[in-house]
Amino acid sequence: MRDIFIKTFEKKVKRNDNTILITADLGFGVLDNFKKKFPKKFINVGICEQNMIGLATGLSKKGFNVFCYSLGNFPTMRCLEQIRNDAAYHNANIKIINVGGGYSYGPLGFSHHATEDLSYMRCIPNVKIIAPSCPEDTEILTDYIFRAKGLFYLRLDKQRNQEFKILKKQIKFGKICTIKKGNGLAIFSIGGITNEVYKVSEFLKKKKINCSIYNCHTLKPFDVKIDILLKKYKKIVVVEENSVLGGLNGEISEHIVKLDLPDIQYLNFGIKDKFQKVVGDRNYLLKKNNLDYFYIANKILKKFNI
Amino acid sequence: MIQNKEKFFKKICNKLRLKCLEIIFRTKASHIGSIYSCLDIIVYIYLYIIKFNKRKPNHDFIMSKGHAGLAVYLVLYYKKIISEKKLSTYYQNGSFLSGHVSHYKNPGIEVSTGSLGHGLSIGCGYALANKINNSHKKTFVLMSDGECNEGSVWESVLFASHSKLKNLVCIIDFNNLQSLDTIKNTLNTLPLDKKFKSFGWNVAKINGHSFKDFLKVFSRKSNNSQPLCVIAKTIKGRGVSFMENNVLWHYRSPNLGELKLANLEISSST
Numbered sequence: 001m002r003d004i005f006i007k008t009f010e011k012k013v014k015r016n017d018n019t020i021l022i023t024a025d026l027g028f029g030v031l032d033n034f035k036k037k038f039p040k041k042f043i044n045v046g047i048c049e050q051n052m053i054g055l056a057t058g059l060s061k062k063g064f065n066v067f068c069y070s071l072g073n074f075p076t077m078r079c080l081e082q083i084r085n086d087a088a089y090h091n092a093n094i095k096i097i098n099v100g101g102g103y104s105y106g107p108l109g110f111s112h113h114a115t116e117d118l119s120y121m122r123c124i125p126n127v128k129i130i131a132p133s134c135p136e137d138t139e140i141l142t143d144y145i146f147r148a149k150g151l152f153y154l155r156l157d158k159q160r161n162q163e164f165k166i167l168k169k170q171i172k173f174g175k176i177c178t179i180k181k182g183n184g185l186a187i188f189s190i191g192g193i194t195n196e197v198y199k200v201s202e203f204l205k206k207k208k209i210n211c212s213i214y215n216c217h218t219l220k221p222f223d224v225k226i227d228i229l230l231k232k233y234k235k236i237v238v239v240e241e242n243s244v245l246g247g248l249n250g251e252i253s254e255h256i257v258k259l260d261l262p263d264i265q266y267l268n269f270g271i272k273d274k275f276q277k278v279v280g281d282r283n284y285l286l287k288k289n290n291l292d293y294f295y296i297a298n299k300i301l302k303k304f305n306i
Numbered sequence: 307m308i309q310n311k312e313k314f315f316k317k318i319c320n321k322l323r324l325k326c327l328e329i330i331f332r333t334k335a336s337h338i339g340s341i342y343s344c345l346d347i348i349v350y351i352y353l354y355i356i357k358f359n360k361r362k363p364n365h366d367f368i369m370s371k372g373h374a375g376l377a378v379y380l381v382l383y384y385k386k387i388i389s390e391k392k393l394s395t396y397y398q399n400g401s402f403l404s405g406h407v408s409h410y411k412n413p414g415i416e417v418s419t420g421s422l423g424h425g426l427s428i429g430c431g432y433a434l435a436n437k438i439n440n441s442h443k444k445t446f447v448l449m450s451d452g453e454c455n456e457g458s459v460w461e462s463v464l465f466a467s468h469s470k471l472k473n474l475v476c477i478i479d480f481n482n483l484q485s486l487d488t489i490k491n492t493l494n495t496l497p498l499d500k501k502f503k504s505f506g507w508n509v510a511k512i513n514g515h516s517f518k519d520f521l522k523v524f525s526r527k528s529n530n531s532q533p534l535c536v537i538a539k540t541i542k543g544r545g546v547s548f549m550e551n552n553v554l555w556h557y558r559s560p561n562l563g564e565l566k567l568a569n570l571e572i573s574s575s576t
Contacts, residue, residue, distance in 0.1 A: 043434075050423075056431065058432040
């Protein structure tokens with residue numbers, strides 16, 4: 001996803017436009033081409049995330065379209081007050097790019113596990129949050145945020161395989177994207193883990209269960225169509241590579257409560273509210289959190305008694 | 307000529323000190339000591355450096371020391387950018403004039419602050435933008451000395467020097483007091499001038515209540531590309547003898563007796 005973002009971004013930038021790319025000393029081997037092509041648009045602020053966001057706020061107030069590039073928790077948690085007080089409160093034109101959401105950097109340890117960002121970024125007004133699931137939506141949504149004005153958080157992860165098909169024309173910012181239409185049971189997911197959800201649906205298909213899959217790439221603003229979708233199903237499942245507290249699970253369960261829907265059976269999968277003390281690659285850590293297709297599918301069968 | 311300008315300047319500062327006193331007494335807001343220490347600096351910047359054209363300034367000012375925001379509102383009131391009626395809403399229910407400086411619906415104010423350590427970064431953004439755009443605009447950022455405790459300040463100090471932002475001026479309201487105690491007893495960041503110098507900045511030390519010093523320092527030409535740090539030695543609570551250098555007046559608002567005494571002192575000072 002990172003490479004698709006860079007490719008799409010570089011294509012959009014024009015020599016005389018107002019784009020600025022700021023990195024907090026990350027992007028080795030990745031941003032070299034951009035730096036070479038557009039040296040005046042590239043700023044490495046050093047390992048100074050708080051300054052990065054303050055600087056970006058000042059630049060955006062002077063008319064620049066600012067991209068802030070980093071990974072893990074660094075472009076968000078490290079400078080969260082600057083995001084809230086400077087960028088968000090002033091509705092700055094800043095796009096915060098995180099190339100290491102979830103367990104993307106699993107073996108590096110807990111400091112590099114960006115596993116709560118969807119939750120805390122959700123609580124800040126004016127922040128629009130996107131977590132693409134595949135190359136197609138990464139490309140379309142990168143294109144969108146480049147052209148749009150405002151504060152965006154683009155959370156990319158290291159999902160490599162894609163077993164589902166999706167058309168670019170299906171993807172629109174702020175709109176839930178249907179990957180598969182089924183009935184009775186709907187799975188809502190966000191980010192690269194959507195591929196695992198597709199594997200869940202294939203497993204369930206063998207058990208003659210035809211579930212729907214909804215790709216919620218835009219966590220905020222969340223598509224109001226959710227209220228219509230929720231009424232169509234009796235069994236709702238939510239899957240995310242983020243804490244079980246406050247991310248997609250928070251968003252969807254809030255809607256369910258508000259709609260006061262009777263007879264809904266609900267199941268959510270996410271990262272447990274505890275630190276991982278052991279390390280491993282993304283797949284290993286996802287499995288430790290019961291976020292692999294085999295566990296999810298079997299849990300669905302058991303819980304929903306189907 | 308300078309003496310007349312200085313006299314006029316002092317008259318305005320005193321007038322605004324009186325207005326501030328009345329507002330703080332009425333609203334029971336905090337920070338009168340902090341406001342009095344930086345008021346003269348802000349008056350100078352808005353009256354002698356920044357010119358407004360249809361409410362758009364020719365240079366930018368960022369009040370990083372947000373808790374003294376009333377000082378900015380008072381100066382804009384003097385310039386008739388904020389009306390008497392609006393000023394009277396300060397700190398009240400439904401007002402856009404919050405206790406810490408706010409830009410929302412307040413022309414003449416660039417940035418909302420309140421959490422220390424943010425303003426200089428934003429100022430770097432302004433200065434860098436102006437440099438890229440080949441603009442003649444200068445960016446002035448006012449910080450407090452206590453604010454230099456914040457690590458984020460030093461990120462921007464490093465950046466400004468590294469990026470040769472010679473169009474950036476950071477003024478430090480150096481009144482030597484924080485909210486509980488002196489700088490030295492809280493977290494000793496002294497000597498500030500040597501610190502900024504070692505980070506590559508040009509540094510000037512002035513009397514933060516002297517019109518002549520303001521005139522000299524803000525008209526100086528630099529012979530290098532480094533940003534300028536003006537360490538303005540000030541007195542917390544300046545203008546009222548029982549408030550001066552007294553940490554109590556960081557939070558305390560005057561009672562009726564103190565109001566009368568303070569009023570008398572400021573009115574009779576020249």
